[in-house]
Structures are given as C-alpha cells and as structure tokens.
Amino acid sequence: MTAHAPRRSLRSPADLVAAGLATPQARDTLDAVAAHYAIAITPEMAELIAPGDPGDPIARQFLPTDAELVTTPDERADPIGDARHSPIKGLVHRYPDRVLLKPTHACPVYCRFCFRREMVGPGGEALDAAELAAALDYVRARPAIREVILSGGDPLVLSARRIGEIVAAIDTIEHVDVVRLHSRVPLVDPGRIDDAMVAALNTRKALFVVLHANHAREFTPAGRAACARLVGAGIPMLSQSVLLRGVNDDVATLEALLRSFLACRIKPYYLHHPDLAPGTAGFRLGIEEGQRLVRQLRGRLSGLAQPLYVLDIPGGHGKVPVGPGYLRDGGVEDPGGTLHEIDR
Ligand code: SF4
Structure with a gap:
C-alpha cells in the first residue's frame, strides 16, 4: 500500500515522488x-x-x-509489425477475416512492457470523426471481414457516448459478426464500468470483452464488481496476460492469476510471450522457460483454465501458438514429463 492512496492518476515523476512511489533522487x-x-x-x-x-x-x-533507457539490438519500435498491415489510419488488417481498430492511443495505465509503447500515450494519435468514418467504410466495403477488434490504447478510456457510437456503427455492418474490446479498464479503473458504459456495449453482434491482467492482486473487490457488471449484462469475457519476468514467471503466480479470471467468469484465452519492445529486456524470458511453466499449469488446473501460449512473430507475420508439444517418440508425455506409449 502507498503511504497515502492518491485520489487521481499519477502521470509524472513528480506525481510518483509525491505519492511516495519514487525517491527525489530518482527524479532525473x-x-x-x-x-x-x-x-x-x-x-x-x-x-x-x-x-x-x-x-x-x-x-x-x-x-x-x-532499465527502460536501454534498447537492445533486437528490440524494435513496432515489434509485431502493425505498420506494414495498416492500410488506413487507425486500422490494422493482418488476417483476411478480422481487423484491429484503434480509436485512441490513450490508456488508463501505461505498462512498462507495452508492445505499442512507442505509439501509446496522451499525445498519441487518436482518430477524429472523419478518420473513424473512413476506417469503418474500409470494413463496410470488405465482406470478408467478420470481426472488428477494438484496441489501442485502451478503447474503454473513451466516454460511454463515444464507445456507444462506435459499437452502434459496427452494428450496421451486416457482414461483421463479432466485436472484441481489449481492455485493462475493468480492473485498473473499475469506476468507468458504470451503467452507461454497460449500455453502450449493448449490440446485436457477439461482443466480447478481453481483459488484460497479469497478477491476481490486480483483482480488487471493485475490479471484480466491474467484471461482474459486464458478465451480468450478458457480455462474455476472455482473458489475456503477458508472461513477464518478475511479475508472473512462476507457476503458483500464474495459477492464482488464472483462477482469479475463472472466479470472475472470465475464460482464460491468451498467454502472450513478451514482445521485443524497446527497453523491455528485463521482462523477457526464454520460450523454453515459458513452455516449462505452461506444462506445469496443465498438471495443476483444469482445461477450462488453460490459456493458449502464443508468440507474435517479429516483423508482422502474425501470432502462433508456442506451447509445449506432448507427443514424442510414439508416446505422449503427461504434465510431469513421463512418457506413455499410445497404440495409434
Ligand atoms: S494498457 Fe495495453 S496498450 Fe496500454 S500500455 Fe498497457 S499494454 Fe500497452
């Protein structure tokens, strides 16, 4: 707990010093x-x-x-290659059947490991009304697009009115079946999930909220209540987490996180291998270590709690599962690593 719980968001080194979360000596x-x-x-x-x-x-x-001041040679400003798949401002079209729509680059918190850290921020680009209309026209003109993923930034930092307008506009595009919102807001700024926001998410489409959280301690009573408001309104929720050195890189911490999602009726969906974002080397671990952790999870949690361990291939080549394989030498391995012969 901080010495004095702040009443507003901390947005500068001076704020952090005033809140007792940084020393004056660290200011420079x-x-x-x-x-x-x-x-x-x-x-x-x-x-x-x-x-x-x-x-x-x-x-x-x-x-x-x-540590953020050090960029290693393998790190890139755009580690997952959004730019090369962006045909129009604020929209990424990497796969035929879905697009990423980024109406804002603001977030309620700025994660020190963020894969879009060169783009996000209060001064980051946001779509104005004409640019948003152009992005929606792009979707409208392409019947192969079945899913619109609202990301950013964090779309739930927008007002309920603006979110409602975007959701309503997508509602009018017949060939879109699914709307997804990727957000940290329900846990990090739960007061935003009020009646107006829940009403703004009401649509004829299948709308999912994908909650980003990385540690069980993020699930405060207010955060759990915000998730309950969304799920209680009939909005299915999925999870995404990033595997991070020093945050959740041990099996007990991951287990607690995944159980927290499930207890809130949130189906674990993605566990991301950390991306090569600038100044984030201290958060990264090897894929083999990640696979070892995922293998241990299988022995401790039901299938309902298992996320898919994925890596975004650097350069914009898309997301691939990188979880451990269990088939080996004509047999299958159990979660403890023992090989069992199978007769087929
Ligand atoms: S909320 Fe998402 S987009 Fe925003 S800083 Fe964190 S990881 Fe990046």
Missing part, C-alpha cells in the same frame, strides 16, 4: 524515461504497490525504471 532518471514513454498509474493500482519494493509485481508493471 525518471524524467529521462518520461521524455520517451508515457506514465500513468490509476489510484486503484497505486494503492496496491508496496513502496520501496522494486520487486512488487504491480510496481514492476507500472512504475518506470532506468
């Missing part, structure tokens, strides 16, 4: 980080952070550090 370093990457921590998340503990998993996700 933090100013250098802030010159390049956005900072925001909501009161709900700031309150969870243990001051003076750099290993705190909530602090690691949201508090800037000097």
Whole structure:
C-alpha cells in the first residue's frame, strides 16, 4: 500500500515522488524515461504497490525504471509489425477475416512492457470523426471481414457516448459478426464500468470483452464488481496476460492469476510471450522457460483454465501458438514429463 492512496492518476515523476512511489533522487532518471514513454498509474493500482519494493509485481508493471533507457539490438519500435498491415489510419488488417481498430492511443495505465509503447500515450494519435468514418467504410466495403477488434490504447478510456457510437456503427455492418474490446479498464479503473458504459456495449453482434491482467492482486473487490457488471449484462469475457519476468514467471503466480479470471467468469484465452519492445529486456524470458511453466499449469488446473501460449512473430507475420508439444517418440508425455506409449 502507498503511504497515502492518491485520489487521481499519477502521470509524472513528480506525481510518483509525491505519492511516495519514487525517491527525489530518482527524479532525473525518471524524467529521462518520461521524455520517451508515457506514465500513468490509476489510484486503484497505486494503492496496491508496496513502496520501496522494486520487486512488487504491480510496481514492476507500472512504475518506470532506468532499465527502460536501454534498447537492445533486437528490440524494435513496432515489434509485431502493425505498420506494414495498416492500410488506413487507425486500422490494422493482418488476417483476411478480422481487423484491429484503434480509436485512441490513450490508456488508463501505461505498462512498462507495452508492445505499442512507442505509439501509446496522451499525445498519441487518436482518430477524429472523419478518420473513424473512413476506417469503418474500409470494413463496410470488405465482406470478408467478420470481426472488428477494438484496441489501442485502451478503447474503454473513451466516454460511454463515444464507445456507444462506435459499437452502434459496427452494428450496421451486416457482414461483421463479432466485436472484441481489449481492455485493462475493468480492473485498473473499475469506476468507468458504470451503467452507461454497460449500455453502450449493448449490440446485436457477439461482443466480447478481453481483459488484460497479469497478477491476481490486480483483482480488487471493485475490479471484480466491474467484471461482474459486464458478465451480468450478458457480455462474455476472455482473458489475456503477458508472461513477464518478475511479475508472473512462476507457476503458483500464474495459477492464482488464472483462477482469479475463472472466479470472475472470465475464460482464460491468451498467454502472450513478451514482445521485443524497446527497453523491455528485463521482462523477457526464454520460450523454453515459458513452455516449462505452461506444462506445469496443465498438471495443476483444469482445461477450462488453460490459456493458449502464443508468440507474435517479429516483423508482422502474425501470432502462433508456442506451447509445449506432448507427443514424442510414439508416446505422449503427461504434465510431469513421463512418457506413455499410445497404440495409434
Ligand atoms: S494498457 Fe495495453 S496498450 Fe496500454 S500500455 Fe498497457 S499494454 Fe500497452
């Protein structure tokens, strides 16, 4: 817990020092980080952070550090290659049947490992009315597009009125069946999930909210209640998490996270291998280590709780599952690694 729980989001090194989450001596370093990457921590998340503990998993996700000032040779500004698949501003069309629509680049919190960290921020580009209309016209003109994924930034930082307008516009496109919203808001800024926001998400389409969370401690009572409001309104929820060194890179922490999703009626969906975003080397672990963790999860949690472990191939070549294989030498391995012969 912070010494004094802030009443508003912390958005600068000065805010972090005032809240007791950074020392005055760290100001110069933090100013250098802030010159390049956005900072925001909501009161709900700031309150969870243990001051003076750099290993705190909530602090690691949201508090800037000097490690961000070092970019390794393999890191890229656009690690998953959005730009090469963007035919029009604010829209990414990587697969034939779906598009990513990014109406805003603002977020309620700025994650220190974000794969779009070079794009997101309060000054990041947002679509104006004409640009949004052009993006929707692009979708309208292509019957092969069956799904629109609202991302960003975090689309739920928009007002309920704006979200409602976007959802209603997509509702009029007959060939779109599915709308997906990717968001951290229900947990990091739960007060935004009010009656107006829930009403704004009411559509004839199959609308899913995909909640991003990486540690069980993010599930505060208010956050759980916000998820319950969405699910209670008939909105199915899925999860996505990033496997992060020092946040959730052990099996007990991952198990607790996945159980937290399920307890909120949120089906675990994706576990992302961390991307090669600039200044994020301290968060990355090897794929073999990730596979070992995923294998252990299989022995501890039911199939309902298992996410798909995926990697975005650098350069824009898309997402692939990289979970461990269980077939080997004419047999199958159980979660403990013992091989059993199978007769087919
Ligand atoms: S909420 Fe998503 S888009 Fe925003 S900083 Fe975090 S990971 Fe990046």
